[in-house]
Every structure is written in structure tokens, then in C-alpha cells.
Amino acid sequence: MSLIEEIDYGTPKSPSEKMITLTIDGNEVTVPEGTSIMRASMEAGIKVPKLCATDMVDAFGSCRLCLIEIEGRNGTPASCTTPAMEGLVVHTQTQRLKNIRKGVMELYISDHPLDCLTCAANGDCELQDMAGAVGLRDVRYGYEGDNHVFAKAHDVANDRWMPKDDSNPYFTYDPAKCIVCSRCVRACEEVQGTFALTIEGRGFSSRVSPGMHENFIDSECVSCGACVQACPTATLTEKSVIEIGQPEHSKVTTCAYCGVGCSFKAEMRGEELVRMVPWKDGKANRGHSCVKGRFAYGYSTHKDRILNPMIREKISDPWREVSWEEAYKHVANEFRRIQYQYGRNSIGGITSSRCTNEETYLVQKLVRAGFGNNNVDTCARVCHSPTGYGLKQTFGTSAGTQDFDSVEHTDVVMIIGANPTDGHPVFASRLKKRLRKGAKLIVVDPRRIDLVRSPHVEAAQHLPLRPGTNVAVVTSMAHVIVTEGLFNEKFIRERCDWDEFQDWAAFVSSPEHSPEAIHQLSGVDPQALREAARLFATGGNGAIYYGLGVTEHSQGSTTVMAIANLAMVTGNIGRKGVGVNPLRGQNNVQGSCDMGSFPHELPGYRHISDESTRDIFDKLWGVKLQDEPGLRIPNMLDAAVDGTFKGIYIQGEDILQSDPDTKHVAAGLAAMECVVVHDLFLNETANYAHVFLPGSTFLEKEGTFTNAERRINRVRKVMSPLNGYADWEVTQNLARAMGLDWNYGHPSEIMDEVALTTPSFAGVSFDLLDREGSVQWPCNEKAPLGTPIMHIDSFARGKGKFIRTEYVATDERTGPRFPLLLTTGRILSQYNVGAQTRRTHNVVWHEEDRLEIHAHDAEQRGIRDGDWVKITSRAGETTLRALITDRVSPGVVYTTFHHPTTQANVITTDFSDWATNCPEYKVTAVQVGASNGPSEWQIEYDEQARQSRRIAPVLDAAE
Amino acid sequence: MDSESHKSTATKLVYMANQIATFFHTQPKDEAVAGVADHINHFWEPRMREQFFAILEQGGDGFDPLVIEAAKHIRKPGLVSGAS
Ligand code: SF4
Ligand code: SF4
Ligand code: SF4
């Protein structure tokens, strides 16, 4: 085990395909045109000294350390800003160059503290390295001159000196150590796209400053860490490095937060995690990160983690710690008893979108082969199940069509019902980079999300539609494209069913789908809608990215089909820069669906009624699978209330907090006789559990996650599970206690079984992943290294299918009692129900959920900014504090759902998508009024939660 | 705990079936009946279909006519829910 060292080539890679050859220090080097001489040298293994250049940002040419000489040219140009050209003869080390470099370094060092031995960057400082590289032995200027290093000189305060900024919870800024190379400023601009940093002042007095001379925490900074990574000195340093010291070994692994699936190097000292550094070769993130993956891992060692199994008879009893053996035996006995008493189909399981593919596969296998039924579902039910259904119907595959790199080739980006800067930050940074280079943006969202207007990015069109009218708006775009003759006939004739197209075209062309006709219900300006449709149809490569604002509606599946129609009618499928791209919420939502977590589908999206598929598993598992679909989560809860569903094994999900209509979920759970929760913490669902099995974090296990681009990324174990067992081992032991003869020795064997049984995974193995870094499924004989872009020559289902998409108003309507529409979302620093992020320093950015309300609606109700308000729906009520904003239109209110005390889902109703039962989170009719504090339900709930989290003290043997 | 959203499972099933029918109403006529039946066959667990037929036998109150038309193509669940 050693530290993974990545080569810094000094300047970014040139995309050119034309190659040129030059000579550097006597070596012939061939590089793409546009490559800097610095990078060309590095490719030949020659390290030109440098300070202000790094390959994550464009060269700036300010430090003058990287000078070179070129035969036949005068002077000493900077190698980082001078492009390599055919036939050049370059020298990187001459007497003249040596002298200049020494001089430059002397100047730097004369204004730099010499506390190297006690500096946090000791051993990882480029200034130190360069001093060594140029042979610096003496500093002629002394250290007494003008400087930024000392707070005082001869008892007089030094105006140039600035104190350390400790305000960010994860890194420090020590201006005394800054060499003003501006790498951080460029990283914030070019990589992150936030433009939070500037160089203030000029010449010797210049210094880096967040915002307008603010602290980091008060500035625009989103704590992505790009500047810290770019900084060559200890000026910007992770607090964890200051505290622990430099790491000594590292492993590449995958972030366990969101569906972008960023690759990180977990840098370790023994079993202690020193820091997470985004990995340059990560194909999803290309070396970038957000605050969650980069810094918010503290939950993994949080004191709230439960490390011993616990059981109790009634949920009103305190928990009792037991041995693993006892816990397994108890669960096995209970599940068998329940099945004997209430029938084979009276129990089920829920797989987790946070766990690995291998773990998910095992849970569904336990349900199908061990419980002998198909009552398995996953929390993807509540987020992206309509994506699976809609894309399967239209294209034939339940997944997005592109890789993230594709955005670099997009000319028009349409974002529908997603807020990438908060939900998928690293993708948002890559998107903003493309937008700054000139791609156009269309935003379809009720709320003015950040992307609509942010530094150097402005949407060409923002269509602020009323929540619940997606189908009307997207269908109306198709209306414009068809009636104005902007469709791509060649593509449609070649790739789609022409008759179906004609039927659909006639449908969308009818006047009731025109932008003018739907204006009344959608609230969208018809002219803006027309412009947006024209831009998308004619602006070049068009790509659609969408999120939960599309799926979490009673017409979620219909909207996904409407989006697919739009991509087909404009011919935007099957090449780089186009496509339909669902932005998945949790890290492994895609994977949990792929692995057969849905009650009607075996791994690889094959329906349970298909005999030949069942046969594969029957033979391998030695069972006879049921040929009927099982219960979905909402159906399980209904059945529980009806008394026919009595036991459940829930791995890594908190359905009480994440599912709609909390009271109904609570009633369902309370009606069960054996609820088993397998998680890191006593989550909200555990309040209703009879057995708690401690879970492990992504740092503690081997496995894979599949991100939103179908990319299978490796998860690698860097520390031993605090609870003793990885989650897959716990599921295996439970299966064995129930009499199944499972003997997996390593997760790679589970993936081998997936490959053996599932055609789209046939080529996948841990060996392949270790070799290639990652692959995108389908990965099989036809595509041995995976499939970055799908449907290239033909659709997975053959011909693309146009489907009529009629707008149907949701039954969740506003009226006199509930006049406002509530829609929900998330923010950058928190993740889902917040169980992890709330247990990190990320809370400094989001202490509570707030209700965003337009000034007009607030005024009518006498609500001021920061007031406690009560929000009531047909399902229930809760309280939280108001935030007055014009981001939402009048008539619409918005909140996040990261904190359990808010209980936003007490108010969401049980309406759901017609095809998949995905709950309608995004539209709830509500009333808002002033309040004095927590609602009765919140108080009652808090008390119940407090009671049910009691753990009995371990009794003495004597007692 | 009483509130408007806590409906009985039967009410929900009727509602869900009608939601499916609403979508297929907008599809070409010849696909609509098969569409509803297929959808229910594909996604409804046997006990849900059992309840579905029970409601139907009691007169099918509240069902969209398209659901009733599709019912003859919906599979009657076999006896799978006995103890194992
Ligand atoms: S952490 Fe990210 S957002 Fe903050 S200043 Fe650094 S690069 Fe900019
Ligand atoms: S903070 Fe670091 S990266 Fe930024 S200018 Fe100073 S030394 Fe360079
Ligand atoms: S949360 Fe998402 S965007 Fe942030 S580091 Fe993790 S995978 Fe990347």
C-alpha cells in the first residue's frame, strides 16, 4: 500500500487530434497540437520547475519559474504559456535559466515563513519542492524586509499581515503563507464555477480574498475544496491534515452521497482517514468534488453510530443489546413464525440505494429465494421509478443515455425539474464550464434555481411553470416543434416507428396543446415557451437533464415519456452531446434498480413473469421463484394496515422520514410484528423497529456503486467496520440463519454471479473494474469495455416509440382551504434525510429547513422573514420558519426535508405516479399561517422518538 | 390520526386503477384495453388483484368503464398466499 501520486502535467490536456513533434532536452516528443511546452516536457518525463501552473486550470504565467530557452528565439519564455510547435528545439536547464530561477525563488522565500518543520504541508509543499529543485541555498534579501509573514516588526503592527481565517469548518486560509500564484482563484472560476475568490490589491500588496474581503464562511464559497487542492503551499489546508498530519497510503473509492458518483482518493494514516481528494482519472468527476464527498465523512466515526445488534419485544420497550448470533436467530425465528401464521407473502424487504450493488443483490436474493416471495422494493420507488418505466417504454432501457463527458459537446441544455448546483454539484460545475463556453440553457422549473442566473451563466429561457404541469409544458414544446416543422424527419424515419410518430404528431399538433392554450394552467408565457422549443430544436446538439421535479408527480412517468418524445422528435439521441439524462438522487439508485430491487423485476430489468429468466435463477439458486409481482413499498404499508403484511427487513433506508404521508407509514410499521432495521444510526424508522442490526459505511467495505451515467465504480475498504461486519456479510449471515447455504467470501463473487445471470452485466468483474477504473453497462461481448452512449444505431427496443402524453391535472388541487402549492427540494450541504450530513460540520450551512414563500403571499398572511409558520395540508401539519424570497412565484411555497423535526412528509399526501406509485412529493396543496412553535404532532413525535431510542444498560451477570 | 388522506386500501385500489385507465384513455383505442390489463398484470401483486376482483364482484363501484372492460384480461391470482 502506498500513496497514489498523480502526475501534475502543469497545464490541461489539449483536445486536438493533430499531433506535432518537437525536441526537448534532446528527446523527441509527440503531443497534440495546442499542448504547452511544460506539458510536453512532463510527458517526456522532464519536470520543469513551476509554481503558478497546475493541470486543473489554464496557465496564467505569473511566477516566472518555468522559463525555458528555445533555439532560434530570443528570451526565456514561460513553458506553461508557450505552445509546443512542430520542430521546436527546447532546453529546460541552462545557466541563464538556473540563475533566473534561483532569483525568483529567493524573492518568494524572503516573504515566506520558515517554519517548514511544523508546517502542515511539510512533505506536500510545492514551494519547498521548488526550493530544492532550483538548488536554493541562501536568501540574499534576508527576512527583515517588507513582508506578509510577521504580525509585528520591532513592536510595530505590520499592516500587510493578515490573520488566519478559520471560519470554514473544513479548511483554513493562512495569508502569511500565500505566494499569490492565483491557482485557487482560477480553480474556483474554471473548475467550480463559483467565482468566490479574487486577488485584491496589486503587486507586492496583493492577496487572495474571498468575496469582498469577507471570511470564507460569509462569502459565496460553497466549500467544494477545489482551491485547497490547487494551492501549492500550506495557505489553504484541510483542517484534518493540520490535525492528523500527512497521509501515508491511499485507495481510490467512490463517494457515497449522490448519483454523480465522484471518484476520490481516500488518503489514510493507518486506519485513520486523513482526507478525501478527488481523483483526476475519475470519469464522472474528472478531479472535482463537492463539499459532501470531499469533507462530510465525519459521520462514519460519529458517536451516534450503533455498533451492537439490539432487539426488543415491543417498540415501547427500551432496546436490549444482544450478540449477532442471537439477533440473527431471533429474526429468522420471527420471520418463519410470521410466514407460518400469516402466509408466505406476509413478509418482505427493502434494499438500499446507499448500499453497494452486491449488497442490494443479496437483499433481493434473500427475499426471492429465502422468503420465497417477490416483496422487495427500494427507495428508488420514491424518486426515479418513473424514469425506469418511461424510458423502458419509449427507448427500451431503464437508464440515461449518455456519460457526463457528453455535456462538453452539448449546444443547448434543457434542465427540467432539477437543481444541479445543489443536488448534483459536480455535474453542475461541468455544465457551467460548458455554458461559459457558449452553450445555451433552458430551465423548466417552478423555482428560480441558481443556474438561471449565476456568475457568467444566464439561462436563455426560464419557464417558471406551476408545479404539476410538466406534461402540459413539455407536450406543448413538442406542439411548437411539430407545427412549425422543426422536427428531424430523417432521424424519425430511420430510427422510430413512422406510424406511431404520425399518430403522436397529430395528437400534439391539436390546438389545445399550443403554448397559448396551456398558458392558463401552466402559468408559462407562451412566447417564452415557443422560443425555448425553437432553440432546443434548432440550436445544435440538444441534451435534456431532469430530476425529481419530473418524476415525483402523479404524471411522473408521462413526463418522462414526453421528454423522450422531445429527444426523438429533434433527433437528439445516439451521439455525443445529446440524450436524455436523469439526474439520480442517491449514490446507487441506478444500481439498486439494476440489481433487481423492484418487486416485478429480476436483475437487468427482466420481468418476473418471464419464464426463461426465472429459469436461470431457479437453477442457480435451487428454488422455484414465484411468477407474480410482489408488493411495492406503498402496497406493503397498505397491506400492513390491512393485517396481511407483518414483517420487513429494511437495509439502509429510512422510510418513515423519506416516504410521503408519514402518518400512514407510521401506522403501517406499527401494525407489523417484526420490523428489522439495518442501518448506521437509530434512524426514524427504527423508532418502530423490533430488531436493529448495525450497518457499515462505504469506507468499511468492498463493492461497487452505479452512478447516473450507468457507470459501475469501485468502492474500496480503507478501514475495518466499526460494527464488525460489512452489510453484505450481515445479510449473508441472516440468510444462513434462515437456512440458505450462502458462502460468498468476497463481494467480487457476488458480482460474478450478477455477470453470470444478467446479460447487460456479462462482462463485468472486479478484475475488469480494477483494470479500467470503471465501466458503463451494458458491458458484454458486444461492448467489452462498456457503453458510454446508448442507442447509437438503433434503440434498445428496436424502433423508438412515440407515446401520446395527455396532461391530466393532479387530484391534489388548491382550493379555498389549501390555496398554495408546496413543492420540495434539497440543498447542497445536506443529503436526503440528512442522517449523515447532519452528523458532520455541514450543519453550519443548514441548521434547519425553511419555508420559502413569496413576499406577496407572506404579506397577506402577516408573515415576516424568520417567523415560525404552520403549514397545513389534507394529510397533516408541521411548523418551520419562513424565508421570504422571490425565487418562488406567488402561489408556490418551497421547502427542503433534511431535518427530522421538520417532518415535511407529514404534510405530503399519498397521491402517486399512475404507473409506478412514485409519490407526488412535488405538489401538495397547503395553507400557511402564523404559529407559535412546534405542532402537536411534532411534540408527540419527539416524545415517541425519545422513548423508543432508549437502550437498556447492560446488566451485571450477578443480577 | 384521522385525516382526508387516510383512505382504505380498497379506495386506493379503485383510485390507482382509474389513474391507469386515465392514461390509456388518451392512447389509441385498440391499445387502451390491453394497456390497462397488461399494466395491472405486470405490477399488481396477487392480493391486490384479489381485492380488485372482490370490488368488481360487489358491482365495481367507482371503477372507470375502461377498467371494467379490461377486467376480463386481468389474470385471476392463483392460490399462492397459503403458508409455506
Ligand atoms: S472551496 Fe470551492 S467555492 Fe470555496 S473558494 Fe474554494 S474553490 Fe471556490
Ligand atoms: S492561497 Fe494558495 S493557491 Fe491561492 S494564491 Fe495563495 S498560494 Fe496560490
Ligand atoms: S455528493 Fe455527489 S457531487 Fe458531491 S462529491 Fe459526492 S458524488 Fe460528487
Ligand code: FES
Ligand atoms: S509555472 Fe509557468 S509562469 Fe508559473
